[in-house]
Amino acid sequence: MRASNYLFSTLRDAPSDAVVASHQLMIRAGMIRQVSKGLYTWLPTGVKVFRKIENIVREEMQKAGSLEVIMPGVQPAELWQETGRWQKYGPELLRMKDRHDRDYCLGPTHEEVITDIARNELTSYKQLPLNVFQIQTKFRDEVRPRFGVMRSREFVMKDAYTFHATQECLQSTYDIMHQAYCNVFDRIGLDYRPVRADTGSIGGAYSHEFHVLADSGEDDIAFSDTSDFAANVELAEAVSLKSTPDAATQEIEEVYTPNCKTIAAVAEFLKLPVEKTVKTMLIKGVDEEGENTIIALVLRGDHTINEIKVEKLKGAVVPFEFASEADIVAKIGCQPGSIGPRGLKEAGVKVVVDRSAAVISDFCAGANKDDYHFTGLNWGRDCDDFEVADIRNVVEGDPSPDGQGSIVIKRGIEVGHIFQLGQTYSEAMKATVLDENGKAQVMHMGCYGIGVSRIVAAAIEQNFDEKGIKWPLAIAPFEVAIVGMNYEKSESVKEACDELYNSLLAQGIDVILDDRKERPGVKFADCELLGIPHRIVVGDRGLKEGTLEYKSRETGDGEDVAVADALTFIQQKLA
Amino acid sequence: MRASNYLFSTLRDAPSDAVVASHQLMIRAGMIRQVSKGLYTWLPTGVKVFRKIENIVREEMQKAGSLEVIMPGVQPAELWQETGRWQKYGPELLRMKDRHDRDYCLGPTHEEVITDIARNELTSYKQLPLNVFQIQTKFRDEVRPRFGVMRSREFVMKDAYTFHATQECLQSTYDIMHQAYCNVFDRIGLDYRPVRADTGSIGGAYSHEFHVLADSGEDDIAFSDTSDFAANVELAEAVSLKSTPDAATQEIEEVYTPNCKTIAAVAEFLKLPVEKTVKTMLIKGVDEEGENTIIALVLRGDHTINEIKVEKLKGAVVPFEFASEADIVAKIGCQPGSIGPRGLKEAGVKVVVDRSAAVISDFCAGANKDDYHFTGLNWGRDCDDFEVADIRNVVEGDPSPDGQGSIVIKRGIEVGHIFQLGQTYSEAMKATVLDENGKAQVMHMGCYGIGVSRIVAAAIEQNFDEKGIKWPLAIAPFEVAIVGMNYEKSESVKEACDELYNSLLAQGIDVILDDRKERPGVKFADCELLGIPHRIVVGDRGLKEGTLEYKSRETGDGEDVAVADALTFIQQKLA
Secondary structure (H helix, E strand, C coil), X not given: CEHHHCCCCCCCCCCCCCCCHHHHXXXXXXXXXXXXXXXXXXXXXXXXXXXXXXXXXXXXXXXXXXXXXXXXXXXXXXXXXXXXHHHHCCCCCEEEECCCCCEEEECCCCHHHHHHHHHHHCCEHHXXXXXXXXXXXXXXXXXXXECHHHECCEEEEEEEEEEECCHHHHHHHHHHHHHHHHHHHHHHCCCEEEEECCCXXXXXXXXXXXXXXXXXXXXXXXXXXXXXXXXXXXXXXXXXXXXXXXXXXXXXXXXXXXXXXXXXHHXXXXXXXXXXXXXXXXXXXXXXXXXXXXXXXXXXXXCCECHHHHHXXXXXXXXXXXXXXXXXXXXXXXXXXXXXXXXXCCCCCEEEEECCHHHCCCEEEECCCXXXXXXXXXXXXXXXXXXXXXXXXXXXXXXXCCCCCEEEEEEEEXXXXXXXXXXXXXXXXXXXXXXXXXXXXXXXXXXXXXXXXXXXXXXXXXXXXXXXXXXXXXXXXXXXXXXXXXXXXCHHHHHXXXXXXXXXXXXXXXXXXXXXXXXXXXXXXXXXXXXXXXXXXXXXXXXXXXXXXXXXXXXXXXXXXXXXXXXHHHHHHHC | CEHHXXXXXXXXXXXXXXXXXXXXXXXXXXXXXXXXXXXXEECHHHHHHHHHHHHHHHHHHHHXXXXXXXXXXXXXXXXXXXXXXXXXXXXXXXXXXXXXXXXXXXXXXXXXXXXXXXXXXXXXXXXXCEEEEEEEEEECCCCCCECXXXXXXXXXXEEEEEEECCHHHXXXXXXXXXXXXXXXXXXXXXXXXXXXXXXXHHCCCEEEEEEEECCCCCEEEEEECCCCCEEECCCCCCCCCCCCCCCCCCCCEEEECCCCCCHHHHHHHHCCCHHHEEEEEEEEEECCCCCEEEEEEEEECCCCECHHHHHCCCCECCCCCECCHHHHHHHHCCCHHHCCCCCCHHHCCEEEEECCHHHCCCEEEECCCCCEEXXXXXXXXXXXXCEEECCECCCCCCECCCCCCEXXXXXXEEEEEEXXXXXXXXXXXXXXXXXXXXXXXXXXXXXXXXXXXXXXXHHHHHCEECCEECCCHHHCCCCEEEEECCXXXXXXXXXXXHHHHHHHHHCXXXXXXXXXXXXXXXXXXXXXXXXXXXXXXXXXXXXXXXXXEEEECCCCCEEEEEHHHHHHHHHHHHC
């Protein structure tokens, strides 16, 4: 590509609403432009990166044995009604009516459509497993689209779906797809982690997310510092360092703690380490007769509650909801800030103590009396008949749940998600095949997503500096830039540039020749902003010595290269 | 691809609503499935063909210097309001509201979005010309979607847009794009014609359609039988064989023509050749003062009216509308079936005579009196003060407008359309650049569409027989099929199949190995239905002689090939 025929559209400044680096840099590098909130046009530089990622994804899906299909973006309501999602899916599902007043939606995902295909096309277990994928524009009507293409309303997904006669077959394809995902991110050249994850609204039993590690990530990922354990903090098991509390050494005492509304304030007021305190939160529950109840959750003062874990407790209301202050006062007789585990059982409240809170001794807790706390409290002696459960978020330093090493937490950007859906959708939509005995058997399903457009942004979040983007080679908009100094005036520069350009093109190298009538500073800045991995500067001064100037975007290192060696040199850099 | 891992989904019969061959065959060959009216899922065989076409289109666009972009499918109403199309565009534009109650539409075309991009990104004439394209799913809410993907609601277009400082520059890029379109259809291997066309609702001045010739086409294309003249019948100039009428030889006579409601009936009743009659149609018009008027259109009895030409007449109402029977009776005093040109001027009706009707003599026409016609009528002597214009459709045998040869009419399927839009959109949206003198200058625009998904259907309409599809090699789902006879039981067949399969794969040949446990008849039928150009059958009988059986889908011809020569043989067939 000659720069004089190209649309750069680079900008010195990003718009003020672009707050994350990838959003700012994608605007500045002329990769995207906003058309409306959460809707973008991809300009040529953006499309080049996007297509390289798309091609890697397609190739790896095909290698994994997945067959490409294309389902419609506009989907009829009838299919979504069969699974109940027409009603259940929130306003992110953009619903609309066609000219005949029939209901449709813009597909954010395609489980219903593919299950409909599967039940029509598949009749026998002999046709299984089936593995299909598509790469397609989807729509999710985000209430607050942000971060550019990271959380836009239109986005491109690779979504794959598999169908199986047995759970074992599903597991084996799931493993193949897991490996294919690793291959995709390895080839793109990203630092990523596959992590165990919650299955969320899509349903199903077993799931992994693929996260690109970056400080700007929205998710917290818990890793072991020694093994390959990795899980979303939402899901990571919180293990306690010990299994039983030390023996009591203090007597229980009721102390006056005026105006201490939080456990941190109490600890400071009483000069106690916060690890020697517990906080007690009351949430709404329902008992076996369907009556409203209250459940008390007891955590160590320095820990935080994990709502997903709590929602799995027997009797907890889903979605998670705190008890109202009025209910608490009526039931316990004090404000929420003074609640503690001792005596709650007698007030008819079930007590659930987090594993780590259950192994401390001589601790402090609310006294269920406004402005009073107990100190020297000990489980068993002062408070018994409680359940122990894992209800908190892991923190750094926790033992890794696999028993190897301790937990480290990093931020990640979710770019992939694979699920074992089981029979949720196939059951609802009666997607069956005949088994070996001629009996109808509900199929097992897996689904597998990659955010193709999102990877573009995630790759930038992991690879940039103050000058711009630093693309991994495999997805750079151009692999090599040739910058001609005074190209339009110096015949020898023009000649050397054109010759190198043509010889790189002939080798299939994706090269841009900057032949624009611009100052060198402008060309260098564009080259760095666009993040082109390898740069060759061609100038009269060097040519007199028979050399070109090479610079690596990754390291910033430069060196002179003999004109005659330039092609070989570049080929080695790209190898 | 091994057939045992592939999703065939072939059917013996097509659904009853599939009336055209391509629709029937795409369903039967397992290429598409309907999800909802006009919305289809593309199955693996369909996607393979689709992607081959997409890649050819993309490569030819890039060769023509067009840069790839991706615009959003969902577009904000504001942009369409700027050009007035939000109001003007009919119900084919699917409008919807997002969760914040803002107006959007599903884009059927992208002039507004790209003009918005151009006015923001382009500031100087030095940045021109700009040529960008995208390949994208579009939506048109057809009132009656039909013919499968030929006229579906969702479809994939390649749409390109160009911006220019001058009309000359637009013309030169238009010529380049015209050639790129020819390259696309040449590479795909279709019999097509570029034809001059009406610009329709998209506006602009100069336009060509690209038609794939096929009997099932919806458009009539007029060609010269000797030159390369080609135009849509809607637009083709109708030339008369002579320039002046012969001298009158008959006297005018009023004859009784009872119950003759049509000119054909009159000609038969009077035993006159229909070429010696004229029919007169009255349409609504508006005069210079804005008053409603009536215009009379006079055509030879065997010719048909061309509404597009009529709408260009001065004073004609757009869209074209016939005068009501009540108005005719009130103004002329007779029923529409007895109207004729003589005396209309006196009744205040402007008379427009088609070129071919204006050169006949001694003809028959309505007498403006119920159940009476004139015979022996002659222009000038019996009826004068009329305009002559081209208002009819061309017919076969007409002289070609370029003066070379006669007109032949064939049916075509429109698969591409290129337009010189001029300044229609750039003017409305104030898309300007600064010219050499620093003055703001409205840009000139071109737009260029190819129906990528439609080409799949059009290619079938041109290439099929009673057994199925006969793909042009460049877009066949597979180039070669290897059919193993008794593959699962015969070790020697399996070995020969696998070896040939692997050696073809190694050469980058797109091959399917039919290793399914199916009867040979099923495999052959699928192979022919899918239209795979080259078939090699591997069986024990042939292997004993050291041969394989080759068959061409195109010609149906077969021959035996030595096992050792098979690879070279296939390579020659594909060359």
